[in-house]
Amino acid sequence: MDTVKTLTTRNEILEEMRSIISDVIGAEFVEDMDITEESSFTSDLEMDSIEIVSFSEKVKESFGKDIDFTGWLTNKNLEEIIKLKLKDVIDFIQSCQ
Amino acid sequence: MPVINIPSGKLHVQELEGNSEDTVILIHGLFGNLSLYYFNIAPQLSENYRVLMYDLRGHGKNSKEESGYHLNQMTQDLEALIDYYELEKVHLAGYSFGGLIALKMAMIAPERIDKLMIIDAPDLSGISEEGFDQIYEREFIKPYLQQHENTHKEVESFIRKKVDKNISTYNFLMHKTALLFDLTLDKNLFYHPDLKYITNETLLLYASSSCFAKDGKTLSAILPSSSLKYLEGNHSMPMISGRQVGKELHMFLKELNEYALTVDQ
Numbered sequence: 001m002d003t004v005k006t007l008t009t010r011n012e013i014l015e016e017m018r019s020i021i022s023d024v025i026g027a028e029f030v031e032d033m034d035i036t037e038e039s040s041f042t043s044d045l046e047m048d049s050i051e052i053v054s055f056s057e058k059v060k061e062s063f064g065k066d067i068d069f070t071g072w073l074t075n076k077n078l079e080e081i082i083k084l085k086l087k088d089v090i091d092f093i094q095s096c097q
Numbered sequence: 098m099p100v101i102n103i104p105s106g107k108l109h110v111q112e113l114e115g116n117s118e119d120t121v122i123l124i125h126g127l128f129g130n131l132s133l134y135y136f137n138i139a140p141q142l143s144e145n146y147r148v149l150m151y152d153l154r155g156h157g158k159n160s161k162e163e164s165g166y167h168l169n170q171m172t173q174d175l176e177a178l179i180d181y182y183e184l185e186k187v188h189l190a191g192y193s194f195g196g197l198i199a200l201k202m203a204m205i206a207p208e209r210i211d212k213l214m215i216i217d218a219p220d221l222s223g224i225s226e227e228g229f230d231q232i233y234e235r236e237f238i239k240p241y242l243q244q245h246e247n248t249h250k251e252v253e254s255f256i257r258k259k260v261d262k263n264i265s266t267y268n269f270l271m272h273k274t275a276l277l278f279d280l281t282l283d284k285n286l287f288y289h290p291d292l293k294y295i296t297n298e299t300l301l302l303y304a305s306s307s308c309f310a311k312d313g314k315t316l317s318a319i320l321p322s323s324s325l326k327y328l329e330g331n332h333s334m335p336m337i338s339g340r341q342v343g344k345e346l347h348m349f350l351k352e353l354n355e356y357a358l359t360v361d362q
Binding site for chain 2: 040042043046048049050052053054056057070071073074078079082083
C-alpha cells in the first residue's frame with residue numbers, strides 16, 4: 001500500500017489526481033488528455049462505473065481513510081456524479097484536511 | 098486495485114470495513130461488475146458489517162476468460178475468496194446469477210454460510226439463447242435508457258456509452274466464451290434435490306415486474322427458512338433502486354422486528 005500523502009495546495013492535489021487517473025485509465029490514454037480542474041469524470045475522462053470505483057480506492061490509498069470519498073459519492077445522484085469535475089474533488093479533499 | 102491470488106487466477110476484490118467482524122459478501126450478476134454494489138448497497142451495509150465485493154471470473158477488472166462460467170467454478174472462486182480472508186462464516190447476497198452462486202455455495206458448503214440474500218435470481222431452465230438476448234434487451238437495456246431519457250445531454254451521453262460498453266461485454270461473454278454452454282450445465286439448479294436442505298435463514302428479494310418474479314415463489318416453496326418480498330421494478334431493480342435494496346438487506350441482516358411485518362409470505 002502507498003504511503004498516505006499530505007498534499008494541501010490545489011496544484012499538489014491536482015498532480016496526484018493526474019497520477020491516479022493515469023493508473024486507472026492507462027497512461028497511454030492520459031498522454032493525449034489535458035487534465036485540468038475543469039475536467040469531468042465522465043465526459044472528459046470517459047470513466048465508467050468500475051473505473052470510478054478504482055479511482056475512489058486510490059484516493060483512499062493516497063490521501064488516507066479520513067478522506068471518505070466513497071461516502072461523499074454515495075450521497076450524490078447519478079446526474080451529480082456525471083457532472084462531477086476534478087475541482088469538486090479537490091474542494092472535498094481540502095475540506096477534509 | 099486490490100487483487101488477490103486464488104487457485105484459478107486473480108480476483109479483483111473491494112472491501113468496505115464496517116464496525117464488525119461479521120462479514121457480508123456481495124455477488125453481482127452476469128455481464129456486470131462489483132460497481133453494482135460499491136456506491137449504494139455496500140456503504141449502507143458497512144455501517145454494521147464488513148463488506149467484501151468481487152468481480153466474477155471474466156467480469157469487471159478481472160482478465161477475460163474463455164471458460165469456467167459454470168457454478169462449480171464460480172463457487173470454487175467464492176470459497177477461495179472466503180479462505181483467503183480466513184473467514185469461518187459469512188453472509189452471502191447475490192443478484193441474478195450471483196444469487197445462483199450463493200444458493201449453490203449454501204448447498205456445497207453450508208457450514209461456511211450464515212444468512213442468504215437472493216436478489217431476483219432466475220430459474221435458468223427453459224431460457225434459450227434467444228431468450229437471454231430478449232431478456233437482456235427488455236430487462237436491462239430498455240429500462241436503463243428509459244429511466245434517463247429526456248435528462249441532461251451529458252447524462253444521456255454517459256448512459257449511452259455505458260449501455261454500449263455493457264452490450265459489448267454481453268456479446269463477448271455470450272458469443273466468444275463458454276458461458277452459454279456453461280449455463281446449460283446449471284439450468285436445473287432450482288430442481289436440484291439438495292436445494293430443499295438449505296436451512297439458512299434466507300431473504301428472497303424479487304422485483305414485482307421482473308420476468309423472474311415467479312421464480313421467487315418457486316424458491317420460496319422449496320427453501321424451508323425463506324421469506325419472500327417483492328419490490329417495485331424489473332430485473333434491473335438493484336441498479337435503479339439500489340438504496341431500497343440496500344435497506345432491505347440491512348433490515349434482514351439486523352432482524353428488525355418491523356421487517357417481519359412487511360414480508361409477503
